[in-house]
Amino acid sequence: MSTKFFINNEDQILRDTGLRVTKQRLAIVRVLFEAEDHPDAEQVLARARERDASVSQATTYRTLAALAEKGVLQTHTFDGGVTRYEVSNRPHHDHLIDIETGDVMEFVSEEIERLQRRVAAEHGYEIVAHRLELYCRKAS
Amino acid sequence: MSTKFFINNEDQILRDTGLRVTKQRLAIVRVLFEAEDHPDAEQVLARARERDASVSQATTYRTLAALAEKGVLQTHTFDGGVTRYEVSNRPHHDHLIDIETGDVMEFVSEEIERLQRRVAAEHGYEIVAHRLELYCRKAS
DNA sequence: AATGCTTGTGAGAATTATTCTCATTTAACT
DNA sequence: AGTTAAATGAGAATAATTCTCACAAGCATT
Incomplete structure (x- = not known):
């Protein structure tokens, strides 16, 4: 070795x-x-x-x-x-940002991705990249 | 008057x-x-x-x-x-950006919004705001 | 409409994030 | 090791935005 x-x-x-x-x-x-x-x-x-x-x-x-x-x-x-x-080089993911702490979490939703492609297609486009960010606070 | x-x-x-x-x-x-x-x-x-x-x-x-x-x-x-x-004060919408021309189009998908809320909920959060941008090129 | 208090204003300086310049160093190919 | 093109650090330059401060203007009260 x-x-x-x-x-x-x-x-x-x-x-x-x-x-x-x-x-x-x-x-x-x-x-x-x-x-x-x-x-x-x-x-x-x-x-x-x-x-x-x-x-x-x-x-x-x-x-x-x-x-x-x-x-x-x-x-x-x-x-x-x-x-x-x-x-x-990591698996694709979107971001959920805690607006109180600034923490950034990651998530993926194949369902959302699919709907995005559909929206783009309806406008005659194909997606090159996308960005989805959820600005959230802890659920009460 | x-x-x-x-x-x-x-x-x-x-x-x-x-x-x-x-x-x-x-x-x-x-x-x-x-x-x-x-x-x-x-x-x-x-x-x-x-x-x-x-x-x-x-x-x-x-x-x-x-x-x-x-x-x-x-x-x-x-x-x-x-x-x-x-x-x-206009109806909520997301953005589709033509990466070649820089044009910005608007769209809404209640389905996507619903899935977003679900993702946030799964993490114990509620959405305060969100941003969804699709960077696209004309479909070939 | 004049008063007074508070807020808003323009000009330009200051800040912040980022990019550029250039003389010097270094990686990679001989 | 020698050559050349690419990379480097320091600091200047740029771009977007925010701040400072002396002066002006809004608005509530006479």
Whole structure:
């Protein structure tokens, strides 16, 4: 089991998207893949710096933009806030936001997806992407 | 039919929300009520200035924020762009965005709404607001 | 209509998130 | 190791939005 044969996952992700593998990018990609929330650029930068202090703000924004462009990341902008990022190789899901705590939960409803496609078709369109966000408060 | 009894609609909207009636605010509110699109602050300002050249950027932002806060306006931020506004006393609807032209269409699906409420309920929540956007291209 | 108190206003400065510039460094291919 | 194109950090630039403050205007009361 030489390490030679176990090249980093994150390494491969960068190569696959045609990006050169740098330590800064590796730090950023690792942060994103281990994140269980939906961090914004500032949070990604802070966490990446824990791994590699040389990561700069510019590189963070550039890398996030590049990965989003290539489809590795999804971007979200919940209700007028900052852009938040999440890896998109995970199963598709929509978001339920607790408006009191800011917590973000994920859900899927194949039924809703199907109805969305029907609505689009009725207008003569096909869906490329969609966004469904439920802003909720705890049921009384 | 003295005009006395027919006070401006827009006038009343401002009073109802506890805002003083100024000529700048009237211009802004009129722009919003006659708009058939989803203008951003810059567009609202430009249109309001056609009615009253004294409207400033600061007042536009302040008035839009105040009206949104009071629930008179809805705000939208389509895919990382600028904030766009629309009056919310119109029937609820979601948005279908043509990703090639940027056109925004509106639709409603009571079926989808119902499923949304069910999803929220399953998580122990009730929906305060929601956002559903379909990013589409013309069907081939 | 004049008074007074409170709120709204414009101009421009300040903030915030994000993108760009450029001189230097580094990854990847020889 | 040598070459070249791409990536980097620092800080400047931009864009959208919010804030500051001195002055103006709304509105309730005379």
